[in-house]
Amino acid sequence: MTDFDLTILFAGVVAGAAPIVLATLGETITEKAGLINLSLDGSILLSAMAGFAIAFETNNILAGFVGAALVGALMALVVAVFSIYLGQNQVAVGFVLTLMGRDLAYFLGNPYSRIQGPQVIPLSIPPFDEIPFLGEVFFRHNLPVYASLLLILLCWWYIYRTPYGLKLRSVGEHPRASFARGINPQKLQLLYAICGGLLVGLAGATFSLATKPGWGRPQGAEGTGWIALALVIFGGWNPARAAIGAYLFSFLQVLGIYFQGWLPSVPAQVFQVAPFPLMIFTLLVMSFAQKESVQIWAEGKAHVKALLSMFSGMAPSGLGKPYRPE
Amino acid sequence: MATPLMNRFEYLTRHSWHFLVTVVAVFFFTALILLITGAPPLAAYYHIFKGSLGSWLKFAHVIKAWIPLTLCACGLLFTFRIGLWNIGIEGQVMMGAIFSTAILRLGLGSQMPSMIIFLSIVAGLIGGALWALIAGFLKTKGGVNEIFAGLGLNFVAQGIILWLIFGPWKRPGVASMSGTEVFPTQFWLPQLASIRLSPPALTIVFVSLILTALILRYTKIGLNLKAIGSNPLAAYLFGLKPAWNMVLAMIFAGGFAGIAGSLQVTGVYHRLLPAISSNYGYLALLVAMLANYNIWLAPLVALFFACLNVGSIQLPMALQLDSSLSGVIQGALVLATLGIHGWRQQRTKGIAHSAKPKEHEI
Numbered sequence: 204m205t206d207f208d209l210t211i212l213f214a215g216v217v218a219g220a221a222p223i224v225l226a227t228l229g230e231t232i233t234e235k236a237g238l239i240n241l242s243l244d245g246s247i248l249l250s251a252m253a254g255f256a257i258a259f260e261t262n263n264i265l266a267g268f269v270g271a272a273l274v275g276a277l278m279a280l281v282v283a284v285f286s287i288y289l290g291q292n293q294v295a296v297g298f299v300l301t302l303m304g305r306d307l308a309y310f311l312g313n314p315y316s317r318i319q320g321p322q323v324i325p326l327s328i329p330p331f332d333e334i335p336f337l338g339e340v341f342f343r344h345n346l347p348v349y350a351s352l353l354l355i356l357l358c359w360w361y362i363y364r365t366p367y368g369l370k371l372r373s374v375g376e377h378p379r380a381s382f383a384r385g386i387n388p389q390k391l392q393l394l395y396a397i398c399g400g401l402l403v404g405l406a407g408a409t410f411s412l413a414t415k416p417g418w419g420r421p422q423g424a425e426g427t428g429w430i431a432l433a434l435v436i437f438g439g440w441n442p443a444r445a446a447i448g449a450y451l452f453s454f455l456q457v458l459g460i461y462f463q464g465w466l467p468s469v470p471a472q473v474f475q476v477a478p479f480p481l482m483i484f485t486l487l488v489m490s491f492a493q494k495e496s497v498q499i500w501a502e503g504k505a506h507v508k509a510l511l512s513m514f515s516g517m518a519p520s521g522l523g524k525p526y527r528p529e
Numbered sequence: 530m531a532t533p534l535m536n537r538f539e540y541l542t543r544h545s546w547h548f549l550v551t552v553v554a555v556f557f558f559t560a561l562i563l564l565i566t567g568a569p570p571l572a573a574y575y576h577i578f579k580g581s582l583g584s585w586l587k588f589a590h591v592i593k594a595w596i597p598l599t600l601c602a603c604g605l606l607f608t609f610r611i612g613l614w615n616i617g618i619e620g621q622v623m624m625g626a627i628f629s630t631a632i633l634r635l636g637l638g639s640q641m642p643s644m645i646i647f648l649s650i651v652a653g654l655i656g657g658a659l660w661a662l663i664a665g666f667l668k669t670k671g672g673v674n675e676i677f678a679g680l681g682l683n684f685v686a687q688g689i690i691l692w693l694i695f696g697p698w699k700r701p702g703v704a705s706m707s708g709t710e711v712f713p714t715q716f717w718l719p720q721l722a723s724i725r726l727s728p729p730a731l732t733i734v735f736v737s738l739i740l741t742a743l744i745l746r747y748t749k750i751g752l753n754l755k756a757i758g759s760n761p762l763a764a765y766l767f768g769l770k771p772a773w774n775m776v777l778a779m780i781f782a783g784g785f786a787g788i789a790g791s792l793q794v795t796g797v798y799h800r801l802l803p804a805i806s807s808n809y810g811y812l813a814l815l816v817a818m819l820a821n822y823n824i825w826l827a828p829l830v831a832l833f834f835a836c837l838n839v840g841s842i843q844l845p846m847a848l849q850l851d852s853s854l855s856g857v858i859q860g861a862l863v864l865a866t867l868g869i870h871g872w873r874q875q876r877t878k879g880i881a882h883s884a885k886p887k888e889h890e891i
Contacts, residue, residue, distance in 0.1 A: 241676075281864070289871025294614055294676070295818060296867060302811055303860025306853040311566060313851040420851070429680050436677075470695055476688030479681040483673060490672030 220453035229402030241297025244428025245304020250407030275404020375519035439516015577840030601813030604785030617679020619810030625790025628656025657787020665779035708802030
C-alpha cells in the first residue's frame with residue numbers, strides 16, 4: 204500500500220462516504236423538524252443486518268434495501284411515538300434503542316454471520332465515466348453511491364426551496380407558532396422522523412450490501428451512527444454542509460488506511476479510535492467559534508470571520524423539546 | 530407529595546398491575562424474537578434461568594456481574610439527578626481498570642500485597658473520576674454535549690487499553706486479545722472459597738449504596754444536584770453554580786465507575802483485557818432508568834440484569850443462539866416501562882383535564 208494514487212483515493216472517499224452521507228441526511232431531516240433520533244448507531248446495525256438477511260433469503264438486493272429502510276423507519280417511529288405522543292425523553296428512548304438495536308442485530312443476524320451473500324453490482328455511468336479523474340471519482344460506483352450524491356441536492360432543495368421544507372423548518376424552530384398557522388407539529392415531526400429513519404435504514408443496507416459487504420459480529424459499522432449524529436452538528440443542521448462533513452470524515456478514514464501501510468509500527472487501534480477524539484475536538488471548536496466573545500474579537504478580521512463562519516450554525520430552537528398541544 | 534394511607538393500597542395495586550403488563554409484554558416480544566430465529570422460547574428462558582440461578586457457583590457469577598452494575602448505577606444516580614447523560618461511564622470503568630492495573634504492576638515486588646490492592650482500588654477511583662472530569666469540563670467549559678464527549682472518550686479509553694495490551698504491557702512472548710499477564714494470587718482481592726465471593730468487594734458495594742443514598746438525600750450536595758436538575762435557571766438565580774455542580778456529579782459518577790473497573794481487575798479477571806468493562810457502564814444506564822432513578826430499586830434491577838447476562842452465556846452452547854438476547858430483553862423491559870409510564874401520564878392528564886376543579890381539593 205505504498206503507491207499513492209489521488210484518483211483511487213478520492214474514488215474511495217466518495218464510495219466510503221455513501222452510508223455516512225445517507226445516515227447524516229436522514230438525521231438532519233429529523234432534527235430539522237425538532238426531533239432527535241439518538242438511536243442511529245443501533246438503527247444502522249439492525250438495518251444493515253436486516254438488509255443483508257433479506258437480500259440473502261430472497262436473493263434480491265432491492266428487497267434488502269427496502270426491508271432495511273423499513274427497519275430504520277420503524278426504529279424512528281418508536282422514538283417519535285414515545286416522545287411526541289407519550290411524552291417520554293427522546294434521549295432516553297433513543298439510547299435504549301441504540302443498545303437494543305445492536306443486540307437485536309447480533310442476535311437475529313447470528314445465522315447470517317460470515318457467509319457469502321449478494322452485494323450491489325458496480326454500475327458505471329457512460330459517457331461520464333470516461334471523463335479523466337472526475338469520471339473515476341464520481342461515475343464508476345454503484346447505485347447507493349449515486350443515490351447518496353443525488354439525495355444531498357434533493358434534501359437541500361426540499362428543506363430550503365419548497366413550501367414543505369418551510370413547514371418542516373417552522374416545526375423545528377417554533378412549533379407553537381406553526382400550530383397557530385394551521386400546521387400540526389406532532390404529525391409533521393412524526394412524518395419527518397420516519398423519512399429520516401428510512402434514510403438511516405438505507406445507510407445500514409449500504410454498509411452490509413456495498414461498502415462492507417456481509418454481516419458479522421462486529422460488522423464494522425459500529426460507531427458510525429454516533430459519527431453521523433456528530434456530523435449533523437458539524438453541518439450546522441444544513442444537509443449540504445453535513446454531507447461535506449461526511450466526505451471529510453471518509454477522507455480521513457481512507458487516509459488512515461494509507462497511514463497504516465506507511466507506519467506499521469503504530470498500532471492499528473490508534474487509527475480506529477482516531478475519529479472520536481477528532482469528533483470531540485470538532486465539537487469543541489464549533490462551540491468555541493459560536494461564543495459571543497470570540498465573535499466580537501473576530502469583528503473586522505476578514506479571514507478569521509470567514510474561518511469562524513465555517514463552524515457556525517445554530518440548532519433548530521425547538522430541537523429536543525417536544526411540542527405539547529394545549 | 531404525601532400519599533394518604535388509604536390511597537397507598539390503590540397505588541401499589543395499580544403499580545403491580547403495570548408491572549405485570551410490562552413483564553407480559555416483554556415476555557411475548559422476546560418469544561416472538563426467538564420464534565423468528567426458530568428457537569424454542571421456553572427452552573431459552575429455562576437455560577437463562579438455570580444458567581444464572583441453577584447452582585451456587587452460577588449465582589456467584591451473577592453477583593460478580595451485579596457488583597460493577599450496582600456501583601455504576603450508584604454513580605449514575607448523581608449525574609441523572611442533575612440531568613446529565615453520563616454515557617461516558619463505560620470509559621470511566623475502563624480508566625479505573627487501567628489505573629488499577631498500573632498500580633498493581635508497580636507494586637508487584639511489594640511485601641504488602643493487601644496495601645497494594647487497596648492503593649490500586651483508590652487509583653481506580655481516581656482514574657474514573659479524572660476521565661469523568663474531562664467530560665465534565667468539556668461540557669461546562671467547552672460547550673460539548675456530554676453524550677458526545679462521553680461517547681468519544683469511551684472509544685479513546687478502549688483504544689488506550691488495546692494499545693497497552695499490545696504495546697507497553699504486552700505479555701512476554703506473545704501479545705493477544707486475552708490481555709496482560711495474570712497477576713500472582715497474592716495480588717488478587719481476597720475471596721472466600723466457601724461462597725466464591727469476595728467480602729471486601731461486597732462491602733464496597735453496600736457502603737457505596739448507603740453513601741449514595743445519604744449524600745443524595747441528606748446533604749447539601751444532593752439538594753443542589755436535585756434543584757439544578759429540576760430547574761437550572763431557578764437554581765442559577767438562587768446562586769447555585771450549575772457548572773460546578775455538574776462537574777461534581779461527574780466526579781462522583783466517575784469515581785464509582787472507576788471502583789467498578791478496579792474490582793474487575795483485582796477481583797474478577799486479575800489482569801487487564803480489552804473487554805474489561807463488559808458493557809456494564811452502558812447497561813447501568815438502563816438499570817438506573819428501569820429503577821426510576823431510585824437508589825433502593827437500582828440494586829434489585831441490577832441483580833435481575835446480572836441474572837440475564839450470566840444466564841444468557843449458556844445460550845450459544847445450549848441452543849446455538851447469540852448471547853445478546855439478554856440485551857434485547859433488557860432493552861425491551863426499559864422501553865415497555867417507558868411506554869406504560871407515558872401512557873399512564875397521558876391518561877391521567879386527560880382525566881385531570883376533564884375534572885379540573887378536583888385538583889384543588891387534593
